[in-house]
Amino acid sequence: KNQVEQSPQSLIILEGKNCTLQCNYTVSPFSNLRWYKQDTGRGPVSLTIMTFSENTKSNGRYTATLDADTKQSSLHITASQLSDSASYICVVSETGTASKLTFGTGTRLQVTL
Amino acid sequence: GAVVSQHPSRVICKSGTSVKIECRSLDFQATTMFWYRQFPKQSLMLMATSNEGSKATYEQGVEKDKFLINHASLTLSTLTVTSAHPEDSSFYICSARVSEWSPLHFGNGTRLTVT
Numbered sequence: 001k002n003q004v005e006q007s008p009q010s011l012i013i014l015e016g017k018n019c020t021l022q023c024n025y026t027v028s029p030f031s032n033l034r035w036y037k038q039d040t041g042r043g044p045v046s047l048t049i050m051t052f053s054e055n056t057k058s059n060g061r062y063t064a065t066l067d068a069d070t071k072q073s074s075l076h077i078t079a080s081q082l083s084d085s086a087s088y089i090c091v092v093s094e095t096g097t098a099s100k101l102t103f104g105t106g107t108r109l110q111v112t113l
Numbered sequence: 114g115a116v117v118s119q120h121p122s123r124v125i126c127k128s129g130t131s132v133k134i135e136c137r138s139l140d141f142q143a144t145t146m147f148w149y150r151q152f153p154k155q156s157l158m159l160m161a162t163s164n165e166g167s168k169a170t171y172e173q174g175v176e177k178d179k180f181l182i183n184h185a186s187l188t189l190s191t192l193t194v195t196s197a198h199p200e201d202s203s204f205y206i207c208s209a210r211v212s213e214w215s216p217l218h219f220g221n222g223t224r225l226t227v228t
Contacts, residue, residue: 031213043119043206043219044157089156093213101147101217106156 002027004092004104012110017080021107023073023090031095035064035075038087038106047075047088080111115141117209119220126197126227134192134223136207142187143209147217148180151204163190197227 004025013019025033032051036044048057048064050073057064061078077084090104116139126132136146145164149157161182163169169182181193190209194201206222 034217036217036219041204041222041224043117043208043221044217045219046216049216087156091217095213100162101159103157103159108154 002092002094002100002102004090004102006088006090006104006107008107009105010108010110012112013080015080015082015111015113018076018078019080019109021075021077021088021090021109023075023092023104025071025073025090025092025102025104027071027092027094027102029095030068030071031093033064033066033073034091034093035062035073036089036091038089040086044089077109080109082111082113085109085111115139115216115218117143117207117218117220119207119223121223122221123224124226126225128198128227129196131193131195132197132225134194134205134207134225136190136192136209136220138188138209138218141209141211141218143190144187144211146184146190146207146209148182148190148192149206149208151206151222153204157206160192194225197225199227201225202227 007022034049035047038044050066063076066073087106089106094100118137120135148160160175161169161171163184171177184190208217208219
């Protein structure tokens with residue numbers, strides 16, 4: 001069964017600090033992996049999308065990495081801001097016309113003063 | 114950027130009534146739309162995948178007769194919760210994309226409360 005596991009489940013950090021969120025998956029055959037940010041009561045917003053051949057992709061203060069061999073991805077947030085407080089969701093897609101998506105359970109990040 | 118509009122953002126209905134939620138892609142043609150349900154402090158749970166012009170594919174455990182999905186055009190999909198019960202109260206979100214390789218664009222969700 002395809003699974004996407006994220007850790008930690010929740011995280012509290014001080015403003016200005018860095019943090020790294022983890023995503024491990026068993027989805028096969030792998031197509032791509034996406035990280036989303038979801039503010040409370042809103043729909044998720046795409047941060048990055050990575051394919052099999054990509055190791056690193058950045059979007060401002062967000063940097064995602066992908067190790068397709070170990071089936072692991074990370075999302076690193078640099079110099080965190082209060083507005084980074086949200087849930088971060090890892091979504092892995094299977095290849096093929098069905099393109100089934102498997103969602104991670106998310107990491108709830110809280111940035112405090 | 115691509116925008117997905119979901120309406121209404123909040124709805125309160127009485128038990129036994131039906132509620133329709135709309136999901137529109139405003140500036141792109143969405144060949145595939147997805148519907149999710151999200152409980153507090155949990156991640157999104159995929160309910161069904163809808164391809165324009167064909168019947169929706171429902172995830173295991175989701176009642177297709179209760180959650181009616183229509184994707185009649187490339188810019189509009191609707192989810193109708195029929196004979197709603199209090200346990201149907203949840204946050205419903207749609208997403209849309211052009212193709213397998215294009216990003217998913219999410220609506221802002223609909224908070225459904227059934228009294």
